[in-house]
Amino acid sequence: MQIKINNKSYDCNPDETILSVCKKNGIRVPTLCTHPDLLPSEGACRMCLVETNQAKCLVSSCTTKVCEGLEVITESEKTNKARTINLELLWADHAGKCAKCKRNGNCELQRLAKEFNIDEFRFVPRRGEPALPDEIDLIKDNWSHVVVDEENPSISRDSEYCIECRRCVKVCRDIQTVEAYGFNHRSSKSNVGTPYEKPLDCIFCGQCSMVCPTAAITEKDDTEKLEQALADPKKMVIAQTAPSTRFTFSEEFGQNPGTFWEKQLVATLKELGCDKVFDTVLGADLTIMEEANELIERIKKGGPFPMFTSCCPSWVLYIEKYYPEFIPNLSTCKSPQQMLSSLIKTYYAEKEKFDPENIVNLSIMPCTSKKYEAQRKEMDASGQKDTDIVLTVRELARLVRERKILPSYLKEKKYDPALGISTGAGVLFAASGGVMEAALRTAVERITGQELAKLDFEIVRGEAGIRCAGIDIDGLNLKVAVVHEIRNAKKILEEIKQGKSEYHFVEVMACPNGCIGGGGQPLPADQEIRNARIKGVLSRDKGMSLRKSHDNPVIKKLYKEFLEKPGSEKAEKLLHTKYTNRKK
Amino acid sequence: MQILTKNWDKIDPFHIDTYARSGGYEALRKVIREMTPESVVKEIKISGLQGRGGAGCPTALKWESAAKTKAQDKYFICNLDESEPGVYKDRTIAEKSPHQIIEGMIIGAYAIGAKKGFIYINGHYEKSAEILTVAIKQALEKEFLGKGIMGSSFDFEIEIFRGSGAYICGEETALINTIEGKRGEPRLKPPYPVNSGLFGKPTVVNNTETLVNIPFIISRGAKIFSGIGMKNSPGTKLFLLEGAVKSKGIFEAPLGTSVQELIYNSIYGGGLEEGKEFWFAQIGGASGRLMTAGNLDQLLVYGPAEYPLGCGSILVVDKSMDLKDFLVSWSGFFHRESCGKCVPCREGTFRLHEIAKRIRNNDLLPDDQERLEDILWTLGNTTFCPLGNFAATAWKDAIRIFGDKIFKAA
Numbered sequence: 001m002q003i004k005i006n007n008k009s010y011d012c013n014p015d016e017t018i019l020s021v022c023k024k025n026g027i028r029v030p031t032l033c034t035h036p037d038l039l040p041s042e043g044a045c046r047m048c049l050v051e052t053n054q055a056k057c058l059v060s061s062c063t064t065k066v067c068e069g070l071e072v073i074t075e076s077e078k079t080n081k082a083r084t085i086n087l088e089l090l091w092a093d094h095a096g097k098c099a100k101c102k103r104n105g106n107c108e109l110q111r112l113a114k115e116f117n118i119d120e121f122r123f124v125p126r127r128g129e130p131a132l133p134d135e136i137d138l139i140k141d142n143w144s145h146v147v148v149d150e151e152n153p154s155i156s157r158d159s160e161y162c163i164e165c166r167r168c169v170k171v172c173r174d175i176q177t178v179e180a181y182g183f184n185h186r187s188s189k190s191n192v193g194t195p196y197e198k199p200l201d202c203i204f205c206g207q208c209s210m211v212c213p214t215a216a217i218t219e220k221d222d223t224e225k226l227e228q229a230l231a232d233p234k235k236m237v238i239a240q241t242a243p244s245t246r247f248t249f250s251e252e253f254g255q256n257p258g259t260f261w262e263k264q265l266v267a268t269l270k271e272l273g274c275d276k277v278f279d280t281v282l283g284a285d286l287t288i289m290e291e292a293n294e295l296i297e298r299i300k301k302g303g304p305f306p307m308f309t310s311c312c313p314s315w316v317l318y319i320e321k322y323y324p325e326f327i328p329n330l331s332t333c334k335s336p337q338q339m340l341s342s343l344i345k346t347y348y349a350e351k352e353k354f355d356p357e358n359i360v361n362l363s364i365m366p367c368t369s370k371k372y373e374a375q376r377k378e379m380d381a382s383g384q385k386d387t388d389i390v391l392t393v394r395e396l397a398r399l400v401r402e403r404k405i406l407p408s409y410l411k412e413k414k415y416d417p418a419l420g421i422s423t424g425a426g427v428l429f430a431a432s433g434g435v436m437e438a439a440l441r442t443a444v445e446r447i448t449g450q451e452l453a454k455l456d457f458e459i460v461r462g463e464a465g466i467r468c469a470g471i472d473i474d475g476l477n478l479k480v481a482v483v484h485e486i487r488n489a490k491k492i493l494e495e496i497k498q499g500k501s502e503y504h505f506v507e508v509m510a511c512p513n514g515c516i517g518g519g520g521q522p523l524p525a526d527q528e529i530r531n532a533r534i535k536g537v538l539s540r541d542k543g544m545s546l547r548k549s550h551d552n553p554v555i556k557k558l559y560k561e562f563l564e565k566p567g568s569e570k571a572e573k574l575l576h577t578k579y580t581n582r583k584k
Numbered sequence: 585m586q587i588l589t590k591n592w593d594k595i596d597p598f599h600i601d602t603y604a605r606s607g608g609y610e611a612l613r614k615v616i617r618e619m620t621p622e623s624v625v626k627e628i629k630i631s632g633l634q635g636r637g638g639a640g641c642p643t644a645l646k647w648e649s650a651a652k653t654k655a656q657d658k659y660f661i662c663n664l665d666e667s668e669p670g671v672y673k674d675r676t677i678a679e680k681s682p683h684q685i686i687e688g689m690i691i692g693a694y695a696i697g698a699k700k701g702f703i704y705i706n707g708h709y710e711k712s713a714e715i716l717t718v719a720i721k722q723a724l725e726k727e728f729l730g731k732g733i734m735g736s737s738f739d740f741e742i743e744i745f746r747g748s749g750a751y752i753c754g755e756e757t758a759l760i761n762t763i764e765g766k767r768g769e770p771r772l773k774p775p776y777p778v779n780s781g782l783f784g785k786p787t788v789v790n791n792t793e794t795l796v797n798i799p800f801i802i803s804r805g806a807k808i809f810s811g812i813g814m815k816n817s818p819g820t821k822l823f824l825l826e827g828a829v830k831s832k833g834i835f836e837a838p839l840g841t842s843v844q845e846l847i848y849n850s851i852y853g854g855g856l857e858e859g860k861e862f863w864f865a866q867i868g869g870a871s872g873r874l875m876t877a878g879n880l881d882q883l884l885v886y887g888p889a890e891y892p893l894g895c896g897s898i899l900v901v902d903k904s905m906d907l908k909d910f911l912v913s914w915s916g917f918f919h920r921e922s923c924g925k926c927v928p929c930r931e932g933t934f935r936l937h938e939i940a941k942r943i944r945n946n947d948l949l950p951d952d953q954e955r956l957e958d959i960l961w962t963l964g965n966t967t968f969c970p971l972g973n974f975a976a977t978a979w980k981d982a983i984r985i986f987g988d989k990i991f992k993a994a
Contacts, residue, residue, distance in 0.1 A: 043772060046927050046966045058965055063772050078965075085962040089931035122955065123935055164930065183767055183924070186750070188934035190924025 003070040017041075018061035018072055019048055029074050030083060030112055032090075033165040034062045035211050036526040037512065038174065045090075045165055047112070049082045050074050058082055084116050092123035093188075094214070095160040101215050102398065106523055108213035109163060126188075147191065151199035153375045154220055154368040154519075155206060159191050162216035168192060168208035176486040176510065178202050178318075192216070203321070203486070205314040205510045206368030206392075206519020219368050219392045219520050223399045226389050229360040230273040237360045238348075239274040240340050240419075241265055243281050244366045244430035244515040245393050247536040251522040252397035253407055257529040258536030263412030265364070268396075270413055271405050274362065278344065279415045281422030283336030284429040284438070285549035286343075286558070287311060290333045290575050291435075292443040292549075293566035295505055299447075299476070304328050306481075306496065306503035309435050311335040313373035314510035316579065318486055323493050324581035332576040336429065337363050337370055338379055338386055340419065342574045345382030347562045348419060356382055362389045364396050366430075366518030369510070381574045392520025418554075424455075424541035425549045431534045432484040432514030433460040433467065436507040440471060440480075441548045448474050455547050461538070463513070463531070466492060468503075484509045484517075585812055587800045587820050588793065589836045591681040597715050600722040603683040609728055611802035615691050616734045619802075624695040625651055628798070631806035632818045637663060637754070637791035638868070638894045640817075640886030646788050649778035650696040653786040658698040660740075661763075661782070661789045662689050664705045664712065665747045665754040668869035669917055671895045673822040673834055674792035678705075678712035681796065682719035686742065688795030690728060691802060693740045696788055701742040704759055707749040716744060751921035752971060756789035757781075758923070769923045770969040793822055813839035817885035821896050828860045828902035829853040843867065843891075844880040846898055853900070860902035864985070868894025870917050871974030874981035907986055908944045911979065915940040918975035926968035932959045933975050943990060953991050956983075 002009050005018075005027055012021045017040070022029050033045035041062035049058040053071040058078060073079070091113055098104050113119075149157040169181045169192060180202035184193040194200055208217045229235050249268075250259035266277045291309070298307055310316055310331040319326050334342070341363065345356040363370065373379065374387035391399070400407065414420070425441050428434030437457045445452055459469040460480065465488035471478040481503050483489050489508045495501045511517045516533040517525060546552060563571045595602040603609070615624055629644035650658060662685060666674040678685060689701050705713045720742050723729040731739045750768050752758045757771035760782045781787025797819060801809045810818040817839045823846055826832050835852045837845075843865060847853040856862055865875045867884070873891050875882065884893040901910070915937040922933045939956050942948050960983075963976040983990060 042925075043968055044926050046968070049966055060968075081958075082962060082966045085958045086927045086931075086966060089935065089959075089962070090927055093931055123931075124938070126934075164924065164927075186924045187919055187922040188924070188930055190930060 001066065001068065003066050003072065005072045006074055007071075012066050014066065016066050018050060018052075018059075018064050018066060018070075021066060022061065022072075022074060027074055029061055030115070031062060032108055032112070032163060032213050033167065035167050035170075038167055038170045038211065042166060042170075045163075046086050047083050049079055051076050051078060084118070087112055087116050087118055088122045090163050091118050092121050093126050094163060095158075096121070096125055101161070102218050102221065103215040107215065110214075147193055147197055149194075149200050150220075152204065152220070152372070154204035154371045155200060155209060156218045156220050157200065158216060159193070160216075161214045162192055163214055164190060164192060165213055166192065167211040167213070168217055171207045171211045172202070174487065175512070176203070176205060176207060177490050178486065181208065203314040203317045203510060204369040204372045204519075205486075207511060208519075209368065210517075210519055210521070210523065210525055219394060220371060221395060222371065222389055222391055223395050226362060226391060226399065229362070229389065234358055235360045236276070236354060236358055237274045237362055238276045238278060238344055239269045239362045239364060240278045240280045240283070240337070240344075241269070241364045242337065242366055242370075242430075242515065243284055243427050243434075244518065244521070244533070244537070245364050247430060247516060247533050247540070248366065248393050248521050249364075249397065249407075252393065257532035258534075260536050260540055261407070263414060264407045264410060266415055267410040267413040268400055268405060268407045269364070271410055272400070272403065276416045276418075277413075278340060278419040279422045280336050280340055280363065281426035281429070282419050282552065282554055283338075283340030283343075284311075284426035285423055285552045285555050286339050286575065287333050287336050287429075287435075288425060288438045288442050288549035289555060289559075289566045290339075290571060291331050292439050292446060294331055294333065295439065295443055296446060297567065299504070306506045307331055309507045311429065311435055312369070312509050312511075313367070314369040315486070315489065315508045317369070317372070317582070318489070318510065320579055320582040322583065324583045326493065326496075327579045327581065330579055332578065334379075334575055334577050335370075335373060336426075337365065337390075338373065338577070339575045341374075341379075341386035342381040343558070344419065345384065345386060346574060347558065349382075351418075356384065360388045361386065362391065363387055364393065365390050366393055366515045366521045367511075368392060368519040370520075378577055393522055394520055397522070421552060421554045422546075423549055423552045424544040424547035426552075427537060427541050427544065429515065430537045431516050432509050433462070433482045433507065434514065434537070436460045436480055436482050436505070438549055439505070442550050444471070444473050445548070445550070447476070460507075463527070478505065479503045481506045483507065484514055485512055486510050585820055585838060586836055587809075587812075588677070588796050588822055589680075589834075591684060592676075593680065595681065597680060597682050598718055600683060600719065600726060603681070604726075607803065608683050608799070609687055609726075611799035612687050612690055612728060613734060614802055615694055616736045616738065621651060621695045621697060624691060624802070627806045628695070628801060629806075631797075631801045631809040632816075633794065633797055633801060633809070634817065634819075634886040635791055636793035636797075636821065636896070638892075643790065643794055646778050646790070647692065647695050649776070650698075650786040650788045653779050655786050657700070657783075657785045658696055659782045659785055659787040660689055660693040660696060660698040660701040661756075661759070661787060662701070662703045662792055662795055663754060663756065663759060663789050664703055664709070664792045665759060666706055666709075666792070666895075667749065667751045667754055667921075668871065668895050668897065669913075670826055670899060671824055671869055671897050673824060673896065675706070675709050675712050676834055677792055677796055677822075678709070679715055682715050683723065684796040684799060685716070685792055686719055686723050686728070688790075688798035689742060690733065690740055691798050692788060692790060692795065694738055696786070698788070699739050699741070701740060702745045702763060702782075703742060704745050704747055704753075704763070707747045713744060713746060720744070750923075751917075752923045752969075755969060755971070759789060760787060767923075769925045770971075814883070814885050816887050821884070821893070823852070823884075824895075824897040825853045825900070826897065827865075827900035828856050828862070829898075829900040830855050830857055839885050840883045842881050842883050843875060843898060846884075847880070847900055856900065856902060860904065863901045863903045863905065865901065866899040866978060867891050867897075869897050870914050871977055872897070872899075873977055874985060876985060907982060907989055908940075911940045911982065911990070912937070912944050914978050915975070918971065922971060922975075926972070928962040929967045929969075929972040929975070932963045932967075932972065935959050936963070936975065936979065948991070
């Protein structure tokens with residue numbers, strides 16, 4: 001089928017919207033409520049209005065399907081008028097504090113305001129501080145309902161910035177099935193919020209902050225904590241960087257998605273003043289050693305199956321809150337962040353004779369939920385809080401920009417070798433399917449006692465929300481599944497509950513495509529960008545000389561010098577954890 | 585001609601027998617005994633009956649689409665969420681002739697193949713809900729409702745659903761959302777409710793006044809009905825006269841009656857109150873247009889018309905009133921009732937009300953006139969559902985007709 005847009009013909013499918021045809025063909029139509037991950041759109045922002053030959057009035061291109069003989073005009077005096085007025089109305093309902101806003105320079109509303117030359121309030125601002133005394137009366141009348149939610153460790157909410165686009169409501173309801181957000185009140189008082197405006201009660205995945213067009217929902221800012229630690233001469237700040245961060249940090253500084261920036265990341269952290277920089281990938285390798293061991297033990301003992309991975313704190317919290325009956329199925333392994341942190345404060349501190357009390361463990365994560373994980377009561381294997389500060393990629397980048405550091409100009413640096421050697425298997429943790437692939441590389445070799453001829457398990461890679469495979473290991477048909485996004489995990493849980501599936505091992509990541517789509521990653525993100533990041537991950541694994549966790553020399557040394565063997569008493573104490581039923 | 589009001593004050597709304605004695609449930613008997621669902625739809629089609637909720641969509645069109653959509657479950661909903669300011673016709677029907685509504689619903693359900701129906705009652709209408717609850721119970725006892733209605737294989741039950749008094753929930757998709765337990769907001773159309781409505785099933789939503797026409801059309805025949813009123817807009821309509829008119833209240837008159845006649849004829853309004861001088865009339869509630877003296881000969885019909893009759897209310901305003909009070913009242917109403925989903929309506933109605941208050945207080949800001957024009961334009965042209973247009977209608981007329989009075993500081 002063909003339609004005409006701005007007097008040129010374009011091919012399209014009959015079930016497409018006008019906006020999607022425009023987007024495919026590089027015709028820009030502004031929108032604030034549509035997000036490529038959250039289709040179909042609800043048509044709330046009225047920015048994408050276009051003129052057509054089918055209707056007298058303007059139609060929203062995000063909700064209007066194409067039809068035979070359709071002719072569309074995307075830019076006209078009328079569309080421009082509509083967009084400008086609606087934007088002016090929104091602008092006056094917005095905080096208007098761009099200069100000190102976290103999203104300054106990367107805000108969809110700001111970008112449109114610039115495009116439509118909205119540089120002053122045409123309507124009396126409903127939010128923000130009154131500038132002149134005689135404005136106070138006007139503003140008092142206009143003051144809209146402002147909710148600031150600071151009662152959780154992961155996510156900041158400030159409704160002053162909210163433009164009620166509802167993307168967060170959608171992502172939480174449709175992708176994560178948690179439904180923490182809804183729409184409260186009505187008319188000009190309507191506001192995105194939690195039920196009864198209670199503090200956010202969710203799994204802290206941060207996907208809401210990934211889709212928010214403004215700074216209404218952002219990561220909780222912990223940069224100040226880091227600055228304090230860096231300024232304290234008694235403290236030794238030891239940084240670790242998550243597998244995915246080396247593929248996404250670069251985006252914050254204008255590089256193409258998927259650009260591998262490991263040494264720049266290390267150099268940046270050193271430049272900031274971190275004393276040591278270790279690699280969470282080593283933690284990932286350690287997780288594999290312990291998790292593969294646990295899987296083999298479960299196979300020997302006959303269950304409980306399936307064994308679920310436990311590296312994703314949002315997934316763990318989801319099980320604890322919504323499906324506590326599956327707690328015995330969760331692997332008892334801590335996440336790579338927590339494993340490495342506890343080793344730094346025990347093994348490394350002992351070895352180097354540092355007082356663990358003076359060590360500040362900083363981790364650079366793709367994830368808002370890691371902030372929550374670090375605060376869990378049981379994460380104190382070293383005798384104190386194992387991980388002290390968790391920064392998302394976005395926070396780190398913000399801090400780096402504030403300090404006027406230019407990562408691309410820094411001399412590249414390597415991880416400190418004590419806990420900084422890693423393998424391709426650990427790097428794979430960055431994307432959905434990676435934990436599974438890394439675990440298989442180790443578990444299969446451990447079970448068969450033979451070296452794998454081919455290391456790539458393509459069968460568990462890909463974009464699909466649920467990917468299943470049967471792996472033949474010496475006659476044992478190991479049934480595995482790889483799942484990302486909670487909506488898909490929920491499907492699997494329900495299937496297992498009904499006895500419809502018989503998996504041995506299931507990897508679950510709460511965020512789309514795993515950690516490279518994490519809630520703390522650079523903005524914007526969509527499927528295309530995430531695919532580019534995945535490409536970077538896979539090619540890095542391929543290019544590494546060490547590609548199996550059990551080949552990692554530091555891991556071997558760790559077990560020899562300190563941990564004895566996977567599943568040992570010491571390993572249990574430092575590297576494993578337990579879970580709590582948090583169902584309400 | 586009395587179709588809608590013929591039972592009013594003649595029957596006891598709490599006793600089904602009094603309705604039956606005046607010919608009630610005869611139409612249902614005829615439908616069950618003699619007619620197929622298709623022939624019922626055909627009869628309604630011939631009658632030319634149009635929805636009385638405001639938009640005037642042909643009733644048979646909805647029924648036909650719902651009947652044709654294949655589905656195990658279908659729903660039939662009576663819309664009694666009347667919330668246009670100053671309109672109380674549906675409430676009065678429910679209080680004076682509740683079984684006429686129920687009979688219309690059962691016939692409609694039979695025509696489309698629905699087994700379950702809802703009467704969606706405005707949350708403020710306590711008495712209507714009470715009367716209808718009794719009426720449903722009595723209809724069940726008499727086997728007009730329930731399993732195997734009047735010995736046939738047709739089952740139908742009616743549940744009462746109380747709205748919470750939101751204006752937008754009178755819009756059929758918002759209404760459906762709230763029955764599903766969702767927020768009262770209009771849905772994107774298509775799909776239309778007749779194809780995918782309540783819980784995704786084919787659903788017909790008819791206004792209360794529409795439904796009370798059904799027994800008449802079935803018993804007396806579509807031809808007789810279509811002979812009443814206008815050719816393209818047949819039947820009678822309940823008109824509400826209010827304001828400076830001598831006799832206020834609900835009057836049944838054939839469609840196509842002029843506003844002049846409704847206000848001045850002694851069988852209707854009987855002219856203006858003593859000593860009052862006509863200024864303008866607002867046709868169809870707060871969302872209606874303003875009609876000045878020169879246009880009173882306009883005939884009120886459904887279908888394309890310069891002055892849409894909407895729900896049928898005529899507010900007569902005399903020259904002693906202050907237009908500024910009306911502006912604040914209109915904008916206040918729509919500001920309060922906007923659901924908050926789309927930007928132009930959520931923010932626009934707020935700004936409209938803000939400016940209305942400034943107009944009333946004589947403290948207009950510089951450029952307010954320009955702002956106002958932009959707000960009305962965006963309300964009229966860019967909102968998700970028609971509520972935005974409604975909010976702008978009366979204002980646009982007021983500015984066109986009385987612009988000077990509004991913007992000149994008094």
